[in-house]
Amino acid sequence: MVKIDNLSFAYPLKHVLKSVSFTLEEGKSIALLGRNGCGKSTLLKLMLALLSPDAGTITVNGKDLYAMKDRERASYIAYIPQYSADTFPSKVIDSVVMGKAASLSLFEKPSKKDYEEAERVLDYLGIENLKSRSTEKLSGGERQLVLIARALMQKAKILLLDEPTASLDYSNQIMVMETVNKLTKEGYSALFSTHNPEQALMYADSILILDDGVSEFVDNPESLLYSSRLSELYGRELYLSVIDTGSNRRIVCLPK
Amino acid sequence: MNKKKMNTSSLYIIPLAVGYAIVALASLSIGRYGVGISDIIKILLSRILPIESTWTMQAEAAILSIRLPRIIASTLVGGGLALSGLVMQQVFHNPMVSPDVLGTSSAAGFGAALAMVLALPSALISPIAFCFGLISIALVYLVASKVPNNHVLGLVLGGIMISSLFSSLLSFVKLMADPEDTLPSITYFLMGSLSGVGIDDIKKVGLLIILSSLMLYLLSWRISLLSLHDSESRSIGVNTKLLRSMVIIFTVLIVAASVSISGVIGWVGLVIPHITRMIMGCNTKKTIPSALLLGAIFLTIADTISRTIAFSEIPIGIITGLIGAPFFLYLIVREGRRSDG
Numbered sequence: 001m002v003k004i005d006n007l008s009f010a011y012p013l014k015h016v017l018k019s020v021s022f023t024l025e026e027g028k029s030i031a032l033l034g035r036n037g038c039g040k041s042t043l044l045k046l047m048l049a050l051l052s053p054d055a056g057t058i059t060v061n062g063k064d065l066y067a068m069k070d071r072e073r074a075s076y077i078a079y080i081p082q083y084s085a086d087t088f089p090s091k092v093i094d095s096v097v098m099g100k101a102a103s104l105s106l107f108e109k110p111s112k113k114d115y116e117e118a119e120r121v122l123d124y125l126g127i128e129n130l131k132s133r134s135t136e137k138l139s140g141g142e143r144q145l146v147l148i149a150r151a152l153m154q155k156a157k158i159l160l161l162d163e164p165t166a167s168l169d170y171s172n173q174i175m176v177m178e179t180v181n182k183l184t185k186e187g188y189s190a191l192f193s194t195h196n197p198e199q200a201l202m203y204a205d206s207i208l209i210l211d212d213g214v215s216e217f218v219d220n221p222e223s224l225l226y227s228s229r230l231s232e233l234y235g236r237e238l239y240l241s242v243i244d245t246g247s248n249r250r251i252v253c254l255p256k
Numbered sequence: 257m258n259k260k261k262m263n264t265s266s267l268y269i270i271p272l273a274v275g276y277a278i279v280a281l282a283s284l285s286i287g288r289y290g291v292g293i294s295d296i297i298k299i300l301l302s303r304i305l306p307i308e309s310t311w312t313m314q315a316e317a318a319i320l321s322i323r324l325p326r327i328i329a330s331t332l333v334g335g336g337l338a339l340s341g342l343v344m345q346q347v348f349h350n351p352m353v354s355p356d357v358l359g360t361s362s363a364a365g366f367g368a369a370l371a372m373v374l375a376l377p378s379a380l381i382s383p384i385a386f387c388f389g390l391i392s393i394a395l396v397y398l399v400a401s402k403v404p405n406n407h408v409l410g411l412v413l414g415g416i417m418i419s420s421l422f423s424s425l426l427s428f429v430k431l432m433a434d435p436e437d438t439l440p441s442i443t444y445f446l447m448g449s450l451s452g453v454g455i456d457d458i459k460k461v462g463l464l465i466i467l468s469s470l471m472l473y474l475l476s477w478r479i480s481l482l483s484l485h486d487s488e489s490r491s492i493g494v495n496t497k498l499l500r501s502m503v504i505i506f507t508v509l510i511v512a513a514s515v516s517i518s519g520v521i522g523w524v525g526l527v528i529p530h531i532t533r534m535i536m537g538c539n540t541k542k543t544i545p546s547a548l549l550l551g552a553i554f555l556t557i558a559d560t561i562s563r564t565i566a567f568s569e570i571p572i573g574i575i576t577g578l579i580g581a582p583f584f585l586y587l588i589v590r591e592g593r594r595s596d597g
Binding site: 048073074078108134154 | 345350475477478481483484488490491493494495533539541
């Protein structure tokens with residue numbers, strides 16, 4: 001469980017986060033919604049201890065996140081970036097096994113067992129066929145799944161995803177979000193940022209809205225159906241509705 | 257089964273090792289005084305086995321006193337510079353980076369030139385060049401500490417600044433140098449040469465280059481993690497700042513030690529890492545040993561050319577430049593085609 005309490009952060013010329021508080025429970029997902037520059041990435045950076053807050057605390061299972069060493073933090077929190085640098089591409093299996101870094105000593109290399117585990121993770125995500133492919137030859141969706149596989153190798157139960165479906169085609173967006181959904185059902189906690197309110201309404205258990213530094217935690221996303229909060233957030237009148245397909249309830253969000 | 261697989265996965269090194277052995281033997285054989293391969297082998301073995309001498313004293317002197325030290329030096333310097341370039345490219349996420357990126361070569365070159373101008377004993381030139389190489393990295397870290405939020409950017413900016421500073425100081429020292437005597441020596445040193453390298457020089461820096469290379473080899477898997485963005489590598493539990501600093505220190509030790517005995521030899525640290533990745537891919541477990549061997553092969557060939565192609569010896573830096581510059585152009589064209597595709 002991650003507890004964020006009264007977290008504030010400002011860049012030299014801009015106050016980005018003001019007293020943000022929320023809790024990410026085990027097996028739950030939170031979508032981070034907000035306009036460009038509202039502090040979504042900053043919040044993720046704070047949760048990865050890449051930045052230090054001006055005020056407030058982050059605790060993971062009761063432990064102060066900022067008192068942890070990189071290795072310990074990595075055992076709790078995994079990060080799936082929007083984009084991974086590919087200056088020196090590697091084989092998918094080598095990229096996935098990098099998730100073992102925290103559990104290996106400085107001069108230790110991944111063992112055969114670690115590679116077998118990486119293969120199992122790829123198999124679990126349904127991308128075992130990619131294991132020998134170069135990371136530079138992956139599609140956007142495949143790349144995201146490989147990054148998720150690396151996060152799973154890390155054995156951390158909290159996943160932070162920075163716009164995981166940005167610049168993916170519709171089919172890949174669904175594939176990635178359904179994978180995240182599957183993982184939360186199996187006990188992982190996920191916090192993902194997105195620019196797509198439909199995605200937030202469809203896949204998240206709760207929504208954290210960041211608007212001009214102020215946060216608003218929406219425990220029941222469906223409550224947004226009956227308010228103008230999203231219209232206010234994006235500065236456009238939006239039409240939200242529920243479509244019941246029989247087996248699923250889907251929320252659509254369209255501009256009026 | 258496990259052992260068998262491990263042995264198979266290490267097979268890539270065999271052609272390179274054989275290639276190196278052939279080049280080294282050829283280099284021992286070629287020269288103004290030609291020596292046959294069988295004589296070379298006998299001369300080398302005679303140092304450890306009781307073999308009756310069937311060769312001339314000149315052949316023995318050419319092999320043991322002149323060519324062998326040069327080949328050991330070209331192996332250490334070539335392998336070391338190629339490895340340094342490969343690792344620096346990984347650290348700075350940039351395949352166009354060379355080992356000089358942090359200004360080590362400029363600083364070591366300045367140190368050597370300063371020692372020459374001050375007419376210090378020749379035995380002090382190498383240690384002073386080496387010390388200035390180390391001073392440069394301390395200064396680069398001082399500059400980088402002023403950019404706390406972007407360590408890599410701080411190091412690059414520091415490197416540019418320190419390199420430029422020592423280049424200016426070097427120009428000043430050259431201006432002060434005696435144009436009849438000292439200036440040609442400085443110029444020759446800066447062009448890079450293995451002609452003056454003896455066993456004593458190798459004893460001074462050999463162990464340092466070997467140990468630093470060994471440390472980089474042992475860190476090879478961790479070095480591959482440095483090619484990730486800092487936010488990614490830190491999130492998987494890597495102390496990037498510490499690891500990067502360790503890798504940079506070992507690299508700087510290699511570069512400073514190399515420059516101190518051979519002068520400034522360009523292009524090896526840029527060209528060989530590219531060739532290595534073209535052959536082996538990007539896995540550091542393979543590229544690190546391969547770059548060492550390919551660098552050693554390249555510089556041994558360049559050194560053999562430099563001492564045999566003309567009546568008087570041509571500085572090796574000229575040979576590596578003549579090979580390296582067109583290859584660099586080829587790389588740019590190739591990259592351009594790839595991005596167009």
